[in-house]
Amino acid sequence: MSEYFESTDRQYTQVYKEHTPDILAAFATFDEAVFAREGRAIPLKYRELIALAVSITTQCVYCIDGHSKNAVKAGADEAELAEAAWVATAIRAGGGYTHGRLAFKLSGAHEH
Structure with a gap:
């Protein structure tokens, strides 16, 4: 810890x-x-998996702790936790990719 x-x-x-x-x-x-x-409308298990993915994306250790446990209590298994983690990873990586494009745009280097 x-x-x-x-x-x-x-x-x-x-x-x-x-x-x-x-x-x-x-x-x-x-x-x-x-x-x-x-x-x-969304079952609790899926809301907790969403919360876990968001927690991983925002890197809130307290939220990861609570929502991973709550997801399991709501019926999620390790495979679902793993997929939620990969969803978070993909979204976080996508943010890096798109912010890289923003850096190209804002730098003005492309115009030269």
Whole structure:
């Protein structure tokens, strides 16, 4: 585990509770709605796999930890976790490819 990812990190949620409890509560309510077990068009397993892929893309270790476990709890298997990781990898690589094109455009070098 990385030094910035420790099991005791949740204690720092207290800062949010102390200074912005209204925003924290709104976020918790929003998150609960997004990941509600029932009542959504996309089944929970797939929402958790989407969340895992996004977490891998944004490289949020806390989200990877939580959403990989939640995906398994919702019925995902290792093959599905692997495919979600590859989807994230493809999208991240695609971002590098397209931002490279943007670099060519913005550099002005192509005009010479």
